[in-house]
Amino acid sequence: MTVPGIDSVDLTTPSASADPFSVFRALREGDPVHWSEAHRAWLITRYDDVSAAFQNKAFSNDRVRPVLERKRQAGAESAATGVLGLMTGWMVVNDPPVHTRLRKLAAGAFKGQRIAAMDEMITRIVDEHLDAFLRGSGPQDLISEVAYPLPATVIATMLGAPPEDRDRFREWSDELALVAFGTGGAARADRHERALRGLREMESYFHTLIGKRRAEPGEDMLSALMAKEGDDRLTDDELVGMCALLLFAGHETTTNSIANSVLALLRHPDQLDRLRRDPALIGPAVEELLRFDGPIKVLNRWVVAETEVRGKTIRPGERVHLVLASANRDPEKFADPDTLDLGRSPNPHVAFGKGIHACIGAQLARMETRIAVARIVERLPGLALAEEPEWKDVLASRSMEKLVVTHS
Amino acid sequence: MRIGVDSEVCEAHGQCSIVDMDLFPLDDDGYSAVGPDREVPEGEEDTAKLGVDACPVRALKVLS
Ligand code: HEM
Numbered sequence: 057m058t059v060p061g062i063d064s065v066d067l068t069t070p071s072a073s074a075d076p077f078s079v080f081r082a083l084r085e086g087d088p089v090h091w092s093e094a095h096r097a098w099l100i101t102r103y104d105d106v107s108a109a110f111q112n113k114a115f116s117n118d119r120v121r122p123v124l125e126r127k128r129q130a131g132a133e134s135a136a137t138g139v140l141g142l143m144t145g146w147m148v149v150n151d152p153p154v155h156t157r158l159r160k161l162a163a164g165a166f167k168g169q170r171i172a173a174m175d176e177m178i179t180r181i182v183d184e185h186l187d188a189f190l191r192g193s194g195p196q197d198l199i200s201e202v203a204y205p206l207p208a209t210v211i212a213t214m215l216g217a218p219p220e221d222r223d224r225f226r227e228w229s230d231e232l233a234l235v236a237f238g239t240g241g242a243a244r245a246d247r248h249e250r251a252l253r254g255l256r257e258m259e260s261y262f263h264t265l266i267g268k269r270r271a272e273p274g275e276d277m278l279s280a281l282m283a284k285e286g287d288d289r290l291t292d293d294e295l296v297g298m299c300a301l302l303l304f305a306g307h308e309t310t311t312n313s314i315a316n317s318v319l320a321l322l323r324h325p326d327q328l329d330r331l332r333r334d335p336a337l338i339g340p341a342v343e344e345l346l347r348f349d350g351p352i353k354v355l356n357r358w359v360v361a362e363t364e365v366r367g368k369t370i371r372p373g374e375r376v377h378l379v380l381a382s383a384n385r386d387p388e389k390f391a392d393p394d395t396l397d398l399g400r401s402p403n404p405h406v407a408f409g410k411g412i413h414a415c416i417g418a419q420l421a422r423m424e425t426r427i428a429v430a431r432i433v434e435r436l437p438g439l440a441l442a443e444e445p446e447w448k449d450v451l452a453s454r455s456m457e458k459l460v461v462t463h464s
Numbered sequence: 465m466r467i468g469v470d471s472e473v474c475e476a477h478g479q480c481s482i483v484d485m486d487l488f489p490l491d492d493d494g495y496s497a498v499g500p501d502r503e504v505p506e507g508e509e510d511t512a513k514l515g516v517d518a519c520p521v522r523a524l525k526v527l528s
Pocket residue numbers: 117147148149159211301302303305306307309310313350351352355356406407408409410412413414415416417418420421422425
């Protein structure tokens with residue numbers, strides 16, 4: 057089945073980045089399991105199919121190892137293979153049983169964190185950033201001033217890094233993203249080299265921090281990650297990888313979750329009013345904001361066994377894109393999917409994924425987004441959009457360059 | 465305190481298990497393996513409530 061316009065669908069053009077939802081609608085209606093030449097991948101856009109794909113064992117998360125092996129076979133042992141080596145150990149790019157073991161060890165550490173203490177810590181960090189924001193006047197970027205620094209500081213604090221080191225976590229997070237996703241342009245090779253040097257530094261930083269915690273365990277998550285689960289524990293190299301993954305997986309996503317939420321509220325003044333009148337709505341409100349315009353558009357899977365989805369044969373070696381942002385707007389699952397309704401319930405969105413890889417940081421991410429959005433709404437009563445935001449032309453994430461607002 | 469899952473309603477979102485994988489185990493396909501009626505160990509009531517609330521389709525219930 058072909059539909060005019062769908063054959064050349066490319067989700068990374070400026071117009072598709074500005075309004076991906078109409079492209080998703082066309083795909084859902086016209087060709088819900090679509091082979092895209094532009095992406096060299098299958099685009100799966102309906103809720104039921106995305107949902108089933110999370111349980112389908114023909115789809116694998118083991119995506120980095122093949123790249124690394126190709127590079128190694130080409131005889132290129134370099135800084136890049138070093139960082140890829142670190143990433144190959146991440147649970148998010150592994151299937152069971154490797155995944156199962158890492159996930160269990162990490163879940164134990166998340167479980168040990170005290171919710172009330174986290175709540176207090178996040179509120180304090182949010183308020184510090186908002187204090188600085190309120191001292192400024194005129195149009196300011198809410199992303200660079202609040203949404204961007206917050207999650208890196210939270211993760212650094214949770215890992216027990218000294219406060220003076222927290223800025224470096226942001227740089228490392230950017231460098232990890234650069235190596236993981238790459239960037240275009242002439243500056244590419246140069247920036248790549250610098251990122252790789254930065255990440256070497258990150259590895260030795262985490263090794264030192266681990267050494268300190270081994271000698272003197274604390275209440276922090278790194279100390280909890282070191283603990284034994286039965287007779288198993290993470291090695292130092294695995295701990296370094298885990299720290300890097302928590303930073304990488306929890307930074308940009310949370311930044312965009314906060315920024316996209318604020319934008320959606322500014323575009324729906326009735327819903328913003330509703331939240332101001334009823335702050336207790338923040339829980340379901342954040343779920344709805346994640347559904348409506350969550351930070352992840354697309355997740356990748358490798359195909360490792362032949363499988364059929366909606367009558368299309370998908371073959372080993374091919375790639376599949378699970379379009380979360382489309383599934384979350386599927387009218388078969390959500391009534392009036394393009395309406396933002398902060399009280400929506402039930403709200404089984406897939407912004408955090410589903411199945412064995414479902415976001416392990418979801419509780420933390422929810423807490424950060426709830427506190428940040430609630431505090432922004434409360435402390436900036438005059439909040440208004442100062443310029444039209446521009447969306448980054450990236451496939452994986454739904455991400456603005458800046459969110460420039462005024463507050464009085 | 466006792467909790468249970470309605471397996472007709474559970475859609476394998478796994479959100480309960482993120483709160484606590486021991487209180488809210490999943491089966492191999494990601495569906496809740498809490499069963500229709502399970503005792504919550506003493507002292508873990510608050511965590512159990514969080515996990516029940518985390519379910520987006522309200523498959524989990526506090527029974528008593
Ligand atoms: C609103 C913010 C966030 C969103 C929307 C989000 C979303 C996701 C999604 C969709 C996945 C599944 C990936 C897959 O199936 O391939 C995932 C996995 C993961 N997330 Fe998050 N995430 C967020 C914040 C965080 C935070 C704050 C952390 C930790 C500090 C975190 C840590 C992880 C980890 C470690 C995984 C891998 C889990 C596994 O493979 O089993 N995320 N996240």
